[in-house]
Amino acid sequence: MFIYREVEIRKADETAAQNGLSGNALMETAGRSLFLRIKEILNKNSRILILSGRGNNGGDGIVLARYLNQWGYKVDLVFPFGEPKSDSASEHFRYYKSVGYSWSTSIGDGPYDVIIDALLGVGTRLPLNQSYQDLLKWCNQQHALKIAIDIPTGVLADRGEADIAFHADYTFSLHGFKPSTFLLPSNTYFGQAESIDIGLPQDAKWKIWSEKNVKRTMKKRGSNSHKGTFGTGLLVAGTDEMPGSAMLAGLGAMKIGIGKLVIATTPYAASIIATRLPEATYLHDGLNKLAVGTFPDGIRAMAIGPGLTDEKLIDQVLENVWEKEIPLVIDAGALGKREFAPRKAPIIITPHPGEFSRLTGLSVKEIEANRLEISSQFALQKNVIVVLKGANTVIAFPNGTGFINRTGNAALAKGGSGDTLTGMILGLICSESDITSAIANAVYLHGLCADELVKEQNERSIVAGDITNVLGRVMNRLITD
Numbered sequence: 001m002f003i004y005r006e007v008e009i010r011k012a013d014e015t016a017a018q019n020g021l022s023g024n025a026l027m028e029t030a031g032r033s034l035f036l037r038i039k040e041i042l043n044k045n046s047r048i049l050i051l052s053g054r055g056n057n058g059g060d061g062i063v064l065a066r067y068l069n070q071w072g073y074k075v076d077l078v079f080p081f082g083e084p085k086s087d088s089a090s091e092h093f094r095y096y097k098s099v100g101y102s103w104s105t106s107i108g109d110g111p112y113d114v115i116i117d118a119l120l121g122v123g124t125r126l127p128l129n130q131s132y133q134d135l136l137k138w139c140n141q142q143h144a145l146k147i148a149i150d151i152p153t154g155v156l157a158d159r160g161e162a163d164i165a166f167h168a169d170y171t172f173s174l175h176g177f178k179p180s181t182f183l184l185p186s187n188t189y190f191g192q193a194e195s196i197d198i199g200l201p202q203d204a205k206w207k208i209w210s211e212k213n214v215k216r217t218m219k220k221r222g223s224n225s226h227k228g229t230f231g232t233g234l235l236v237a238g239t240d241e242m243p244g245s246a247m248l249a250g251l252g253a254m255k256i257g258i259g260k261l262v263i264a265t266t267p268y269a270a271s272i273i274a275t276r277l278p279e280a281t282y283l284h285d286g287l288n289k290l291a292v293g294t295f296p297d298g299i300r301a302m303a304i305g306p307g308l309t310d311e312k313l314i315d316q317v318l319e320n321v322w323e324k325e326i327p328l329v330i331d332a333g334a335l336g337k338r339e340f341a342p343r344k345a346p347i348i349i350t351p352h353p354g355e356f357s358r359l360t361g362l363s364v365k366e367i368e369a370n371r372l373e374i375s376s377q378f379a380l381q382k383n384v385i386v387v388l389k390g391a392n393t394v395i396a397f398p399n400g401t402g403f404i405n406r407t408g409n410a411a412l413a414k415g416g417s418g419d420t421l422t423g424m425i426l427g428l429i430c431s432e433s434d435i436t437s438a439i440a441n442a443v444y445l446h447g448l449c450a451d452e453l454v455k456e457q458n459e460r461s462i463v464a465g466d467i468t469n470v471l472g473r474v475m476n477r478l479i480t481d
């Protein structure tokens, strides 16, 4: 499932047209595919209102209206802002009229059971003028099933800003999702978002990391494997005041399948953690030791940050390990503003929007409205992999590609869930060969555990420690060969 920005959609259309598949043909496919999907949720007796704009989004509405008419649905096609003006929409309008179906420029007497928004699509420019705002307010007041074509009118394709917008129950996006489906506040207007195939080849820089991807990239372990096969990870985490963060991250790493784990922490934290995690080994006073250059042998990957506060020592440790050719996960207390000097091995940062705001100097609101683009630019500029947490976690790579994760729920909005994720990422980058899918799978599984937990418990009662309790169960379902 791919995510397309406006420029990518325009390019796909242009390439198709240059190679013989016209805009008119694409609109026909779009309208027909929409009809085939939408009729599954329609009732033959429903009164349907299609609001069509003057561009190609409106054109999709015209083709949809033709099919609905043809199949005997009660449909009113209305152009509240005038007749179509784009070429393809005008052509389809001409054909629509030629077969004798009706249309109007004003909305008839209601009530309507279904309202389909084909007013504006990826060509939207904000702000909306007063007449658009009034119409959308009217739509949102109607007790009707609301369906948006491509994007709800009032939201942009690429960014999350939205003021007044069509409040859809369903949004059917053509060719693939648009970034605003995953941004805030635009995300709140989409309802159930689905992608509708219109026959164009699928290829974009961004995609949704899906169950299929997990199944393809996570396989059962070979019968002749041993603990060395899955690597030794170093987790630098936890203080006397925050021993739990190291425990949660440690559980994340071990329960996702790391071979061996060394936890660098305080002796007091180690004494507490060891009762729950006797499988790990401990580097007492780890932060101090690493700061003066001690480094355990045979480490394949390292994570630093959960529960740490001493910035000076953290900086010293980072300086010491910067040249080591092992992937480095930087989280929580280690996520201070830094320059990210060039480094041979990958750097993975795992900020929540607040931490990312401090790193980028942008407000949390700006980040949420544009989390894909901002993460992507940061990844590119600093040559780091960004895991921007929150609903729809973004994983951005320095080559401009990225994934969105859709698992997880509000149960994860709690102290400790980020520590668990850091451990899970460390565990998978240590034990799997491909770092890209390792990170994505850790994020996916972390969210999926929360989805599993809410089946049995209220999201309020779930704590971070519960996540790894169900990890084995969810992995069993996904890893089958």
Ligand SMILES: NC(=O)C1=CN([C@@H]2O[C@H](COP(=O)(O)OP(=O)(O)OC[C@H]3O[C@@H](n4cnc5c(N)ncnc54)[C@H](O)[C@@H]3O)[C@@H](O)[C@H]2O)[C@H](O)CC1
Pocket: 009, 012, 013, 026, 027, 030, 053, 054, 055, 056, 057, 058, 059, 060, 086, 119, 120, 121, 122, 123, 124, 125, 126, 127, 128, 129, 132, 149, 150, 151, 174, 175
């Ligand atoms: N490959 C595909 O995915 C296909 C998608 N299709 C559909 O086409 C639209 C995009 O069509 P386009 O004509 O470029 O843009 P819009 O329909 O969104 O409208 C453009 C039209 O509206 C004017 N406009 C923009 N903002 C405002 C505003 N705030 N107030 C008033 N008017 C505004 C703008 O000036 C233009 O005149 C895509 O979303 C899909 O639905 C194709 O049908 C098939 C291929």
Ligand SMILES: [K+]
Pocket: 057, 117, 118, 119, 120, 121, 148, 149, 150, 151, 152, 153
């Ligand atoms: K729309």
